[in-house]
Amino acid sequence: MVRREEMGCGNAVERLEALVDGELGAREQAAVESHLASCPGCRRERTRALALRGALRELPNLDPPADLLERVRAAARAEDEARQRRGRSRRRAWPALAAAAVVLLAAGATLLRTTARSLPDPQLVRARVEVTYAFALVADTCRRAGALAGREVVAKRIVDPSAGALSRALRRGLTAGEPGPGLSPVDGG
Amino acid sequence: MKNALLVMVLIMGAGLVSAQGEPGYVAVESLGLVDPASVEVSVNLTGAMLQALASSSEGSEADLGQLLNDITRVRVLVGPPPVGETVELVAKLRVAVDRLEGEGWTRVISVREEADEEVAVLSLQSGSLIRGLTVLVLDGDEAVAVNVVGSMRPEVLGRLLGSLESLDSVAAELAGVTGAPE
Numbered sequence A: 001m002v003r004r005e006e007m008g009c010g011n012a013v014e015r016l017e018a019l020v021d022g023e024l025g026a027r028e029q030a031a032v033e034s035h036l037a038s039c040p041g042c043r044r045e046r047t048r049a050l051a052l053r054g055a056l057r058e059l060p061n062l063d064p065p066a067d068l069l070e071r072v073r074a075a076a077r078a079e080d081e082a083r084q085r086r087g088r089s090r091r092r093a094w095p096a097l098a099a100a101a102v103v104l105l106a107a108g109a110t111l112l113r114t115t116a117r118s119l120p121d122p123q124l125v126r127a128r129v130e131v132t133y134a135f136a137l138v139a140d141t142c143r144r145a146g147a148l149a150g151r152e153v154v155a156k157r158i159v160d161p162s163a164g165a166l167s168r169a170l171r172r173g174l175t176a177g178e179p180g181p182g183l184s185p186v187d188g189g
Numbered sequence B: 001m002k003n004a005l006l007v008m009v010l011i012m013g014a015g016l017v018s019a020q021g022e023p024g025y026v027a028v029e030s031l032g033l034v035d036p037a038s039v040e041v042s043v044n045l046t047g048a049m050l051q052a053l054a055s056s057s058e059g060s061e062a063d064l065g066q067l068l069n070d071i072t073r074v075r076v077l078v079g080p081p082p083v084g085e086t087v088e089l090v091a092k093l094r095v096a097v098d099r100l101e102g103e104g105w106t107r108v109i110s111v112r113e114e115a116d117e118e119v120a121v122l123s124l125q126s127g128s129l130i131r132g133l134t135v136l137v138l139d140g141d142e143a144v145a146v147n148v149v150g151s152m153r154p155e156v157l158g159r160l161l162g163s164l165e166s167l168d169s170v171a172a173e174l175a176g177v178t179g180a181p182e
Helices: A009-014 A016-020 A026-038 A040-058 A068-086 A091-118 A122-149 A155-159 A163-176 B002-014 B047-056 B059-070 B086-102 B154-163 B167-178
Strands: B041-046 B071-079 B106-111 B117-126 B129-139 B142-152
Touching (some): A009 A016, A009 A026, A009 A040, A016 A026, A040 B167, A122 B059, A122 B071, A122 B106, A122 B117, A122 B129, A122 B154, A122 B167, B047 B059, B047 B071, B059 B142, B059 B154, B086 B106, B086 B117, B129 B154, B142 B154
Antiparallel strands (some): B041 B071, B071 B142, B117 B129, B129 B142
């Protein structure tokens, strides 16, 4: 009998990012998940990796200034022309290179300011996740209860303005038909 | 003894609703579903923060932003219930649900699978708006209490609930920003 080699923590942690990104092959994924099932430490690492992925998704997309590319190209062209005029002396090229660097630095500073302005307040980030969690909890409870009751899209029952009428209809349906396991009669509003 | 327990439950239930004169508000803490010493997740968001959040939500979060404009309070408690009090808690939860129904709430979902399991989702409606949403779950070693207050438009709430990712991924994200346990 061939005994399958179990994956260690080092190998598992190396593959966590690929795992949460869904980039592992089936066999490798199974090996990592098998290790995670028995290793609380690596499970915590996976949770961190998931949180990191979520946090990265929160970062705003940066739009560089529209003229950045053109300014860099212009600086490069100027430097090239200067080289042609003055021969290929590398020592004399530095002012143009410095000019290009200044353009890049200025653009970088603009980007940083833009980023600082658009980065969300940590308290807001936390509040957003908390409120999302609250509603995910509601949705999850509905889904779980809906699965128990054998019903689809139970959430719609909450949001239907005529939930009372719907509940009464459901109760009539349950009385007439076969009730799903665990679902008790629902009162109308 | 049973009578004493019932009276206690009724007295505790009496303080559950409308404690702040705000339609849709339920003092879920007073139910004692979650052991205060072992709370795993506690969310308590109110006016100013929700408004700030609403104004910062845009683009793909339009529904969330729209809903946040309409809500005034979000309270979540998750954790294990106090040890050895399951039967009393189930009784307390049922009394609370009955009381809420007496206050005009509609029990939208109710599941009683096992002796120590009780799931109730209630909504308080006023006209075409949902003024309150309450989720109470007692499931063996886990208890959940959620109360959302506001003037929520059903279609927005429906779209948001339908679009949310799995609870696990949101919980992992929450653990990332709060340092809460898995």
